[in-house]
């Protein structure tokens with residue numbers, strides 16, 4: 001064991017989901033990755049290390065294998081007893097969560113920057129999950145950050161090398177510790193086994209390959225979910241091999257953004273428009289996000305997606321067994337799920353952005369199904385959002401309702417009304433300009449005269465009822481998270497929300513979210529961009545976003 005001196009960095013603060021930086025930051029700054037990995041392991045109680053297991057896996061992006069070798073060497077030197085690693089390092093974020101829970105590991109390290117581009121000039125990320133399988137809560141990420149700011153040395157076994165290809169156990173003698181074990185496991189098997197218990201595979205097989213089967217198009221976007229789609233949807237459920245595309249994980253995601261939205265999954269959208277397929281889906285780099293499309297490219301907004309799953313939850317055998325304990329959405333996610341909760345008399349929780357806030361509610365038995373507007377959908381079967389789970393949930397609904405995606409969605413709006421929703425992303429804005437815009441806006445919003453003020457655009461007028469910076473008190477442990485997003489709520493319930501992204505790696509990303517409910521049957525099928533244009537206009541006017549950032553328009557519209 002070597003004890004290497006190192007100098008601390010001040011910028012290793014985990015964001016919404018782990019530490020994300022340009023690959024070059026990890027490569028060019030001496031011991032940058034070593035420092036952060038040591039900080040994670042230092043946050044693990046020494047008394048837990050020898051008997052404990054950490055699960056390690058990633059989305060296959062550039063620098064992942066280097067990082068895994070460092071994790072092996074640093075874990076061994078710090079007395080961690082066992083590592084369980086996906087073959088070739090590959091394991092999706094939901095699969096890591098599944099394996100942590102299944103083998104009762106003390107936690108896991110996920111190598112991913114999720115939907116951010118990869119390759120030598122792209123992003124890399126390191127994320128720590130705890131024993132419930134979910135992202136470390138703020139108390140732990142703060143501790144890791146504190147350690148990283150004062151770290152002076154890290155422990156490493158530089159000679160220790162593992163073969164990531166061969167499935168099976170490798171054991172190493174390390175100093176006075178008990179033998180250190182590395183177990184390479186199949187990337188898919190435990191996860192597939194879990195899904196077989198959640199869904200009715202016979203019914204899904206009938207839907208995908210029976211006499212009246214539908215045809216699907218699944219785009220893994222060169223991310224980690226490819227092997228999962230191939231094995232589960234093609235091999236097991238019988239969908240033809242050509243129904244899954246871009247299924248080989250690549251270090252740079254084929255040069256694309258592995259981000260399942262209308263902008264970055266444009267190929268899938270245009271294929272679906274051709275009308276050959278009934279159902280389409282795309283996933284992000286680490287397999288926790290999903291985008292659902294119907295025939296002819298009919299787009300299901302993620303806020304609607306979780307609401308539809310909620311309204312049809314009995315189509316999924318898992319929930320017939322567990323019952324439905326409660327529903328939750330992140331604050332900027334539209335109120336579509338709230339309407340379902342109200343109609344079905346279920347408890348609804350509104351949490352800050354980021355999956356880590358759902359974990360406590362699930363552990364306490366208060367939450368079964370949840371989602372975020374950012375293409376994240378999931379349930380208490382694990383503690384991460386789960387892209388392939390969401391696809392099988394939708395397919396279960398189609399199988400049982402025998403309707404198209406579009407018909408399911410339209411009937412849902414007829415029954416519950418529709419929350420029109422859009423998100424504008426302004427990526428890589430100058431940080432100072434973005435911070436100033438938010439600070440100025442907060443000042444305007446917190447002025448007493450702001451409440452009650454009316455704003456008009458076109459033929460619409462809205463009156464401000466409430467304005468705040470969202471604050472959340474965790475109902476389980478009482479922890480408080482402040483400053484989670486500026487909200488302007490109007491008297492008809494419409495909302496304008498501004499927040500800064502916590503997952504970017506360069507400059508700042510400003511997100512503007514608009515949510516507005518409509519239940520006039522004449523209006524529910526309109527184009528969201530048309531319906532929401534007045535609110536967008538008002539949001540830009542109040543915030544002066546364009547003037548203050550020099551941006552004429554967003555980089556991505558959802």
Ligand code: VG1
Pocket residue numbers: 016017113114115284288289330353354355372373374376500501502503504511
């Ligand atoms: C974004 C999304 C958030 C999501 C997070 C991690 O965070 O808005 O809803 O949980 O990414 O998703 P932010 O801070 O950039 O808005 V993933 O798939 O990147 O792990």
Ligand code: CO
Pocket residue numbers: 093114115284285286287288289
């Ligand atoms: Co992701």
